[in-house]
Amino acid sequence: MTGSEASPSFRLAYVPGVTPTKWVRIWNERLPDVPLTLVGVAADEAFDMLRGGDADAGFVRLPVDRTDLSAIPLYTETTVVVVPKDHLVAAVDEVSTDDLADDIVLHPLDDTLDWEHPPGRPAIERPATTADAVELVAAGVGLLVVPQSLARLHHRKDLTYRPVSDAPQSRVALSWPQDETTDLVEQFIGIVRGRTVNSTRGRPPAEAQPKTRTKPKAQSQDKGGARRKPAAGTSSGRGPRTGSGGAKGAKRGRPRRKS
Template sequence: MTAADDGGLRIGFVPGVTLTKWRRIWAERFRAPLEVVDVTEADQRRALVAGDVDMCFVRLPIEREGLHVIPLYEEQPVLWLSKDHILAALDEVTAQDLADDGTRVVFDASPESIDLATYSAAVLRVPMSIARSGSRKDMVYLPVVDAEPTTVGLAWRVDDEHPLIEDFIGVVRGRTVNSTRTAQAKGEKPRPPQQRRGPKPPSVGGSRRGRRR
């Protein structure tokens, strides 16, 4: 069974992406179910190509052949490390700080890598959202000020004709419920905006009660 067989929409997301706002808006506007699926960054393209998900919030870069990709926002890379590590005394770090220290740098946040970091055997360089969502009392994160930001995007297959894809794109891009694209996708005409009425002009000559006979 592919992701679209149940009539709903299945959305994958890599670690660090928060879907709370978009899920709430979808539930307010559409009856079709929206299922969300955890996807590792290493598995993000395979999940799309295999049809495990209809769309996926991915971390760029990703091989784009056969995919549509909309870049959404950038994230600050951080160093996630033990509170006891010598670099934890800094407010921010640079690539030179890491080179001078000679610490092993790991570019993922797998459970094994986090264990290494807690024992100061390594430090993790990850997007800030991952360090925040995995907040731990025994670890801190510092901005890597001279590192290129990472980008989160929304991807789906070029040949996927799921009728709800355009609606979900509209939710993510902030289209209103009355936008032309959203209404057309639902087979409805967009409602015209309500005109604001100004104050009612006073009647000529005043009211009857106030006139002298």
């Protein structure tokens, strides 16, 4: 690992739609002496923030330029179309891009989907942000196709959304500068990947516990631990008339009757 190992705090950037609450909670439990600061950032500005050192790591949307940034893909989002509640799309469970061909579909400048050909009919102007596009949907100007997390983020009571089966999908990743993979970054990677507190990267494996010895049988043994066989025709040390320890194959005699 490189970089400073004595950072007084950890700065975590996140793009709209990502909810880092669970990971922040685990961080606070494991590293209570290292405050974590959340920094919200637009999707198209997140990489410059990481490169400029304004955040130690960040939740971003792929693709990531791997020239100077590292990234761990985390999950892929469902793509949905946001529509007014009285729109025909609201009556079905799922649609395709062909089902949107006759509608105006807004394509904001901060769109996070990698469209080759956006569906529907284009609007006269592209909205500046996804939030602006949602307001236009509510005004009846058109529809909006976005990752589900953004539809939830900009939820309105007069709008709903439905999955789009064949639309591109957005993938969320954890990213950080390659040259700044500090101990704290490694700690956060472990949290995101679900490592327990005792299984973080670089921790030596626990020593194997000694096996419990089984209780030896009540047999005479020599120094090497092997069972010692009595010589033929000799006693094993028990009473001469017990019959035990005799030569292999010898018959057991009948005990004498006492007078």
